[in-house]
Amino acid sequence: MINKTINQKAWFMVLPVLALVAFNAIIPLMTVVNYSVQETFGDNLFFWEGLKWFEEVMRSERFHDALGRQLLFTLLILLIEVPLGVGIALTMPRQGIGVTICLVLMALPLLIPWNVVGAMWNIFALPDIGLLGKMLNGVGFDYNFTQNTFWAWATVVAMDVWHWTSLVVLLCYAGLRSIPDAYYQASKIDGATSWQVFRYIQLPKMKRVLTIALLLRLMDSFMIYTEPFVLTGGGPGNSTTFLSIDLVKVALGQFDLGPAAAMSIIYFLVVLLLCWVLYTLMMRNETN
């Protein structure tokens, strides 16, 4: 017989982690689930409501609008940031002092706290004194991001592109740097055009990092809150009220804990679903 040492005490070793995860993830999540199925009144009075809030949220036009805006926003910034990031990564120098300079410049926007980004762009875009706002008005545009829906969107999207394209650039650059020189040399000998080099060497080699970049930007943009909150506060009207901003309005503005909880669960599931679909699609492509 083999003498196996069985030591169940080892389980205690994972207790601290379990406690931590429970404290910052499981318990809050379960609280939300708890709220989402009950009606809350002052004095800690709770009444069972079942799936009523979920039905209400799913039918609410306000939620549909916020979700629509959210999807549009995410689509827009992905369409801009991914190609732009790839393009910048391709033009970055491969050696010399320029590499360090570019990397530092690229990393800068990523290091700025999100609310500061919002505040910066707010001042930058003010139509009367901001550099961007004043300039745009000076060249003849009727630019005012606090009153005009189009300009509000343009400013929010521009801000996100400024803030996050660097992430795509850095990831793609890392992918490009991992391509051995022999590939470029072989393609030269084969007489490939620079488009073919991009299409058949660089893009396939960047695929993994692009998947990661896309997923990160998808999730992050879907959860965007701070920057548009500081910049536009969700306005003018509700035109830049994305899901997270709407959620906070419901939960903390109106203090409708039930609907807010139901909404956050739906929100969470949507993000999860999107990521899963995207990831599966990309991985299936990989194995074929």
Add this chain to the structure above:
Amino acid sequence: MSSITLKSLRHSYLQNPQSEEDYALRKIDLTWRDGGAFALLGPSGCGKTTLLNLISGLLKPSEGQILFDDSDVTSLPPDQRNIAQVFQFPVVYDTMTVYDNLAFPLRNRKLPEAELDERVQRVAKMLSMQNQLKHRASGLTAADKQKISLGRGLVRSDVNVMMFDEPLTVIDPHLKWELRSQLMRLHQQVGFTMIYVTHDQTEALTFADEVVVMYEGQIVQIGTPEELFLKPRHTFVGHFIGSPGMNILPCDWNDGGAVFAGHQISLNGNLSNPASTSKLQLGIRPEFIRLASEGIPARIQRVDDVGRYRIIKAEVGGTSLNIYANEEVEIPSDSLHLDFDPDHTHVYCDGWIHEAKGQS
């Protein structure tokens, strides 16, 4: 196919090379005839890859000319030189099928689809990859990928020279032999001029009609494998080729003969007196030292049995040397006498062979 001539070729990776040391290639003059198989042999960092990249056009030489047959290609880009190159690490276009990989260089040269198909099929057959044509290249083994790299050169009819930059580095040892013999067969079939860069002497010697040995950016000897073995022109060649390499022993010059550890060494040919300032060395391969009843006394340090033969490590006057011994030779337990074969004992002055006049 064409011959390749290198004229006073020099290359430095620096902008303003000052001294000889700044040159990765010191000065190369060389002609490779059409259709031959040539190896470039040398240790890492000796300039082999630099030379290869100069020929392929991936680098521009600092000075000198490169001629294919009689036309100067020094300033042509790689795609106009009609060369093919197989790199150390297999290069395939991952997203394409094997077929598309092989067809890629032809499509870029706008070849009609029918002719293209015929050529791809023929090359696939040569490489015995007919059944894999529809597979995606990314899923292949390193050996198959390396075959595709080779195939992309073979499909082209205009190739002047095929170059190989240590192509078997990432291949499993048991496949190396197979790929090597396949390559040699292809060379005989197709008859392309082949330049094969390697730091592995076995590879170079089995492959090539002529081996170019490089050391510190210079060519130290060009010759057949036999010449390199029997008459190394430089102590580096003697030491680098052979396993173990040539014994390089310090010696003195005395009255028209070499003296090693107090013993007169008999040499062939009438050697002139070397310049007194030069450093003299004696070179003899382990294969040409015999155990004898009298001669140079030596002390045995170690005997290694390598299977079919043994290598005796012995010591003479503070210098250690290697000696080959067949299995049947009886090895005395501690001390013995050595006899150097005069036909194969060479004198080296400052590293270069010292020869009798009229001999080359």
